[in-house]
Amino acid sequence: MMQAVATTRISILRGTTTDAYGDEQDTDTPVATGIPASLTEQSRRVTTRDDPTPRIVRYAIARVPARTDVTDQDRVRDERTGAIYSVDAVSSMANPAVTPDLRLDLRRTT
Template structure:
């Protein structure tokens, strides 16, 4: 059961293959589909000391049920919109009394 309110469902994509040139490519093989998730895309204005020109950086955060089999570098596809994201980080707080949602830091690829 999730604490966050699910806004979509995700397919977790995992695996690689080798193309005709010997380069590794991601496959779109789903290891699990229909994972309830709260997915939020946001943007932030960013500047650096080296480049004071403001840039808009978009990022996404998802929350999935505790115990979901997902790791860094997996990809997820939003089953509602078809957008694909790479999982940059997976985190979750430890709580002895309650299983808490897992947080996914995502970067959109399509």
């Protein structure tokens, strides 16, 4: 059971193949579909010491049920919008009373 309020359903995509030139390419092979997720996109204004010009960086965070089979090598497709994200990190908070949702740090690729 998920603790966050689901805003969409996602598919988890996994796997790679090699093209005619020997380059590795991602495949869109779903390993799981219809997973409820709370998916939010946000933006943040950032500057660095080397470049004080402000830039807008967009990122996304998803929360999925605790036992979802997802790794930081996977991609996620929002079934509502069709947007595809790469999973940068998977984390969870420690809680002795309940198993908390997984947090996915995402980067939009399409």
